Amino acid sequence: MGPQFKTPVVVDALQTAATSIPWQRGSERKRMPNSSSPTQARSGPRPNGGSEQGRTAPRQTNPADAEVLTRAQAGDHEAFAQLYSLHKRRIYSLCLRMVGNVAEAEDLTQEAFLQLHRKIATFRGDSAFSTWLHRLAINVVLMQLRKKGLALISLDEAMEPAPEEGPSRSFGAPDLTLSGAIDRLALERAVADLPTGYRLIFILHDVEGFEHNEIASMLDCSIGNSKSQLHKARLKLRDALRSQKRSEERP
Amino acid sequence: MTGDPGKMSCEEFQAQLPELIGSGEDVSAHPHLESCDRCRALLAELETIAEAARQLFPSVEPPEEVWQQIESALKREST
Numbered sequence: 001m002g003p004q005f006k007t008p009v010v011v012d013a014l015q016t017a018a019t020s021i022p023w024q025r026g027s028e029r030k031r032m033p034n035s036s037s038p039t040q041a042r043s044g045p046r047p048n049g050g051s052e053q054g055r056t057a058p059r060q061t062n063p064a065d066a067e068v069l070t071r072a073q074a075g076d077h078e079a080f081a082q083l084y085s086l087h088k089r090r091i092y093s094l095c096l097r098m099v100g101n102v103a104e105a106e107d108l109t110q111e112a113f114l115q116l117h118r119k120i121a122t123f124r125g126d127s128a129f130s131t132w133l134h135r136l137a138i139n140v141v142l143m144q145l146r147k148k149g150l151a152l153i154s155l156d157e158a159m160e161p162a163p164e165e166g167p168s169r170s171f172g173a174p175d176l177t178l179s180g181a182i183d184r185l186a187l188e189r190a191v192a193d194l195p196t197g198y199r200l201i202f203i204l205h206d207v208e209g210f211e212h213n214e215i216a217s218m219l220d221c222s223i224g225n226s227k228s229q230l231h232k233a234r235l236k237l238r239d240a241l242r243s244q245k246r247s248e249e250r251p
Numbered sequence: 252m253t254g255d256p257g258k259m260s261c262e263e264f265q266a267q268l269p270e271l272i273g274s275g276e277d278v279s280a281h282p283h284l285e286s287c288d289r290c291r292a293l294l295a296e297l298e299t300i301a302e303a304a305r306q307l308f309p310s311v312e313p314p315e316e317v318w319q320q321i322e323s324a325l326k327r328e329s330t
Contacts, residue, residue, distance in 0.1 A: 090310055
């Protein structure tokens with residue numbers, strides 16, 4: 001099934017949540033794909049290495065989670081603390097992978113949840129809460145990267161790096177293969193060196209386990225764009241891991 | 252472009268790869284791969300990278316202080 005490009009009601013809730021995503025340019029906002037599959041918060045990464053079949057089935061919000069959310073929206077502090085407990089690992093991990101620095105990731109996590117506290121009453125349940133919260137956190141992270149001058153004028157630019165930054169194509173003869181295990185430090189280094197937009201999509205999909213329709217909602221891009229950027233991110237990681245390996249093997 | 256997926260060039264196959272992978276189809280069964288070691292190796296490497304990301308980057312618990320700071324900030328905001 002191809003993506004159906006409709007603008008669902010969810011867009012209003014998302015806009016309210018993250019009103020100033022730095023890479024959004026009003027006139028160029030892409031229409032959001034149909035993302036009618038609310039996803040309940042996942043407690044951690046889930047398997048997603050191979051087939052994605054079955055990942056697009058609508059997931060219902062767990063009634064217990066929905067109840068906590070409703071209470072938190074009404075200003076119940078204990079319920080807000082529960083929401084924090086439910087989502088802190090994923091939000092903190094996202095921040096950590098994006099900025100690569102523990103102290104900064106802690107500050108960003110704090111800021112994301114403070115923003116959540118300010119805006120939670122505007123969440124209308126049209127999208128999955130975790131998707132909405134992630135969008136808010138991504139906004140906080142991108143603002144920070146922007147402040148540090150690592151920014152991006154727009155996500156479009158981040159997603160379409162200059163040709164020399166893009167992954168190499170693979171039509172030539174096979175040379176070095178990435179056989180066996182990939183070293184964690186090597187992968188961390190390669191991920192840290194990715195252009196921001198690629199890094200974001202790679203972390204959201206391959207590390208956090210979000211589906212393309214969810215990522216498309218968070219980043220205001222099409223599902224096809226999410227797929228193609230993820231593919232480019234993986235190709236670029238492959239290039240980086242190969243060249244790291246090549247330099248290690250050099251006498 | 253030929254209509255026969257088995258006769259597709261590497262360039263054509265790789266152009267379709269993001270969509271093929273993202274669709275959840277079993278890409279390894281694609282006819283092009285029966286005769287193309289290079290694209291088969293490419294696909295295996297991309298799968299290795301996705302798998303490595305899942306295994307090597309577990310989610311991390313933020314320190315307790317983060318919540319304490321959030322609570323104090325909320326108290327400040329409410330006064």
